[in-house]
Amino acid sequence: MSEENSTPKTTKDKKPARRFRERWRALLTPLMAIVTALILGAVVIVVTDTSVYEAFEEGFGVGLGRAVEVIATAYGAFFSGAFGNPGRMVNGLRIWIQTGDGRAWTQSLYPITETLRYATPLIFAGLAVALGFRGGLFNIGAEGQYFIAGLTTVFVGYALTGVPWFIHAPLALLAGILGGAVWGVIPGYLKAKTGAHEVINTIMLNYISFRFAEYMLDVGGPMARGDGRPVSPLVQPSARLAQFFPSNADIRFNIGFILALLAAVFVYWLLFKTTIGYEIRTVGQNPRAAKYAGMSVSRTIVLTMALSGGLAGLAASTDILGVIGFMPNAFSSGYGFDAIALALLGNSHPFGVVLASLLFGALQAGARNMQGVARVPLDLTDILQGLIIIFIAAPAIIRALYRIRTAESGEEVVMTRGWGQM
Template sequence: MSTPPLPDPEVPPPAATGTAAVTTTDEKPPPQGNTVMREILSSGWLVTVLAVVLALVLSGVLIAAADDDVQAALKYFFSQPMDTFAAAWSAVSSAYVALFQGAVFDTNAETFTAAIKPLTETMTVSIPLILAGLGLGIGFRAGLFNIGAQGQIILGAIFAGWVAFHLDLPAYLHLPLAMLAAIVGGGLWAGIAGFLKARTGAHEVIVTIMLNSIAVYLIAYLLTTPVLQNPGSTNPISPAVPKSAQYPLLLGDSFRLHAGFIVAIVAAIFVWWLMGRSTIGFKFRAVGANPHAARTAGISVNASYVWVMLVAGALAGLAGSAQVLGTDKVLTADVAASFGFDAITVALLGRSKPLGTFFAGLLFGALRAGGFAMQARTGTPIDVVLVMQSLVVLFIAAPPLVRAVFRLPAPGPRKARAARSTTKEVAA
């Protein structure tokens, strides 16, 4: 006697209301963009690490190709091939050693303070990357490809800077109020995209790109007006942030590391609680997994879009406050640098999880801080660091490519079911 087939475990049970079960047959599949994003974010840690390793290897090839000694040895490669390999190894190893010494620990320093200063610089540079990356990660997990962190950082810096420059308050009020202003500024700027997405269906990528451009021109204009410009100056620069509104230094005047790093740690813990332990976080994840199933379960998808962007923008605004109130202590048109765009890579590399984003931010902070030492000590172009970051983005966005290079098996049914767990919870 043949055994009857078992039901497909991938098909969720029909939704029930009271004692009557209602089966929906016309439910739309999740958008294709959500499927691609879920595949990226559900990649294992091994694929993520191997993507970074592959980026380092290919960047090493570029370093060797740009080295003068390697180019000279290539002229007689077929007669003495080992000279070429030796020159390539010397160029790559010296570049990466200089990168390490400029980002983590300088073994050539004469004092312990000078030796650990690169690590503190890495931590300082990583603050806006971590904060903005946490906000972008929330959007990614909610199915929104928010690439507007650049503009949100700028607006947070503008709001925080205005409070710092124009209000005279004691330190216990001045700094918290400036931070709150940065949260409001970044949140409102991102909330515009969330509102338009919810009310009109405007795509968040297009809207956030436009808002980035508006923010760049807005700060450039405000720095030429009494709103932000330093009185008596014709340069587009603000007054110095008063001491009462500055993030306090953590290790004294010898280092730039400030309390913004503690803010980044607290923010990572908050995002972990929000997305993993709160009801609103579950709604965010449900909307990201399958907005149609979430809507069927009674979740307001449009309201979730707005709240996701508000929270993401608030975190990016905090990143702007860290720059103007902590690192630079002055507001310029370049306050956001490229942190908003680098934070996209940080969020993807960290798989949009708080812990992963935190360490990914430290990694990119190390690349930024160590890249200048690598250029100064070995003559390696700083653009190699940018190429390295771009390669990380490429391989993180293409997990099948990484698995093919290292001959890793594709994720099995258990992994696929885990990636769709939130959808099943909502549909049930």
């Protein structure tokens, strides 16, 4: 509250050197947050490795050496799983240029494409929650919207036949948007008309959508494949999203990622360059003021939830049309809760959400490789994610730890005000 009285300073009237230093400082804190989380993660890895204890029994130096070795193996696998092996990339490129055989080159790109692939649905889901936050709504229901959108997408994907791809794929995507939007509009409408809290209603709708999907896909259910497995039929090839590397079946990197980036640009444009976006943000900041300014608060709430649900729906659509190709029963994604973290990490800004999703995508891809190569449980990602969120959200801890001077306080976003009373 007290900051409001201090005179606001814009970055424009400062010298370039100082501006650069401030930008660097603003970047330094999240960077050190990630580094600190990785250090703590290394401590967890070492402490839980029995071979380190055995080595310490032989002598302090041996133990220390073994500890360093364990960390190096784990994080080596982690980074090569998330970003790839530079040596292999260069080598692959060389083979491609010399012989014209690009297989080694594309295979060396596999890790980085995995990172981007994992990031794709996270971007959509993160944008969904971020948009809700901007409008003062807490959408815990991205998970449920994901399920319903999965059903609508996969239905259009397999039931429609004989349609060219440039109609079929967009239609299937649109079905996902609509499914998610409908599932988002329900709590939005209830909030606008009756004041029923969207947090309860989105949680309730999550459970309803789990059961509904279970019913639809259960053996003998309306959308089951019919071969005794609780999964939907395969989506027609015409509805599948185009792959970037169709020659390599391992790489599942598709244009869904481009769509996600476009969605982020769209949300940015909508929020900050249009009247609708202005209304969404005003209702989010101060519904009473919005009302006195002549905006329709109810309409804005419903619209925000529709957009939010639609975005969450696209997470499912791109997963199904771009990667899986069908909808399995019980495919709990966990995106709903990751999305909350992403929206918060990205400060509810579309581009912030993209960066946060890329980080989480890299953590996912890296941890999978780390589990395979160094046999460190996958769950280390959650530990790292939790720590990173804490450190980024409480920069004071990091600043105190590394004695970074406080950056001048920038514009703070009011993301959620309690339970959002109206």
